[in-house]
Amino acid sequence: MNTGMRITAFAAALAATFGTAYGVGAAVGPAAPDREPAAHAEHGSPASSGHGGHADTVPAGLQISQAGYTLDLETPRVTAGEKSELRFTVRDRDGRRVTSYRREHGKELHLILASRDLVTYRHLHPVRATDGTWSTPVDLPAAGTYRVFADFTPATAGAGNLTLGADLAVSGTYQGAALPGPAATASVDGYTVTLRGDLRPGKASELTLSVSRDGHPVTDLQPYLGAYGHLVALRSGDLAYLHVHPNGEPGDGTTAPGPDVSFTATAPTAGTYRLFLDFRHDGTVRTAAFTVHAGKTAPAGTPEPATGEEHGDDGHRH
Template identity: 75%
Template sequence: MNTGLRITTFAAALAATFGAAYGVGQGVGPVVADNPPKHEGEHTRPAPEGKKGGGHAGHDTPPAGGLQISEGGYTLDLQTPRVTAGEQADLRFTVRDAGGRAVTAYQREHDKELHLIVASRDLATYRHLHPTRAADGTWSTPVDLPRAGGYRVFADFTPAGKDAENLTLGADLAASGPYQARQLPPESTTARVDGYEVRLTGALRPGKAGELKLKVSRDGKPVTDLQPYLGAYGHLVALRSGDLAYLHVHPNGEPGDGTTRPGPDISFTATAPSSGSYRLFLDFRHDGKVHTAAFTARAGGAAPESATPEGHADDGHGH
């Protein structure tokens, strides 16, 4: 092939590549890099089950989790990288070890072998899902994402084994359809969801552990009969705005320990990996149903004295 022909062929291939990329971008909204940035160190590990103060905030300066698709010899293999907004799809994935083999043995933590979180890049949509695992190690769960755009999938698990450590791996998911970005809701200390009001006291502090307390009430009366959910009276996930760094925190105490009451207060110990804005999602169960209250909080800045109450995460989430 002569030089002129080679140049012409390369230019045509390049144009076709960029044209295809543009078409995908138009269909699914913002495109997220295949290789997310590495976080600054290892993911923080939970305290042993039953110990007070357990969760992923046991160290003074925990790094962010969920920014890597591979860590500690394990990789999240997301087999459903795209779905269609507004249509139910079967989300499938596998956790693979360093040899590429599917992991089929896990430690149960908070009633589950694996916790799956799906959140939109603008943090307007949140799902806490409980997938099922087939004998070959493939996990699957139905998912219905309401809006087009970029999403992040987080798999929080601990492989079986005496010295195994907890990991949170993340992968990108695209929902196709007309895309419109939303701004992060303003900071607030109050959220209303399904007739409940949840008030947040305490503050996220970068690099330093602090208590977050959430008080649940309904019709102006404290709720004192919360029901256990995932082995606790509350389940809290914090995601950093921008890169969706993941901080998964469990409450101080647990049902049946003789000291933890079933509401109205749920207490957590959390450490933010850095300054910035975070979206907090609290799951709690009452009257047999799980509800999700969502807050925007800032680490490294004073909490607002008062704010307009905000609702739950966009259109709820599945359990």
């Protein structure tokens, strides 16, 4: 788009089918992995409904309501470039605010924000009030439609992990951005992260991300939320969500603190995915981003992803 367009309103919801919604899901029912990850399970694969253990066929993050829980986004619109407070609640099937959660990697709830073009990314940890209302400061740089993902596990007996999604409108002058091309390396704040392995549709595969700085391997990564790295994948075009935890964890006697962080992941279908790796070093959390193709050959000569930005402990940017 050559000229800016003032955005004053956005569509509040998209269809919750795989072809029209948001990121790492499947046009048909997702295939089960060939093997389980060595340590942590994937979040964002179709979650158990909590009733008889049957899996939902809609990929995680595409629905605002699932298994009797609803994401109530109380701040549906913010302004680009301005600090705002994002507020939301999770409600049960009776409309009551949920106030009890199981901790996953040190937090009751993980909040992911991503722009539809997958250029802007945030991993936030909001604060919950006693009445069940969650809040977090946000400062989003560009106008457009964003997806808010709440990744949590209710403390109700039999409840499984859920990722609910809702649209957030960010008003301002909109300029569309192209998805960065696929590349095996990404740079952020002087660090270089190299990706080895292929993301495969319908089959579990190992992805290894190696962190270096100034040409030297980083061998003293610091634990962040109980792991040396966290990986979120979003599929381009619908932003269905997959949160993959690494194989191994700090203190298990076998997992080294870098330079390699490995993950076992499954792409339910062929497509283009954006991977976001969070890692911590020298007290700062940083995010390296990659564009990859599952079940396709990446075009030759494509550019590297854009350089990321420095992050703080409570939320980080890309």
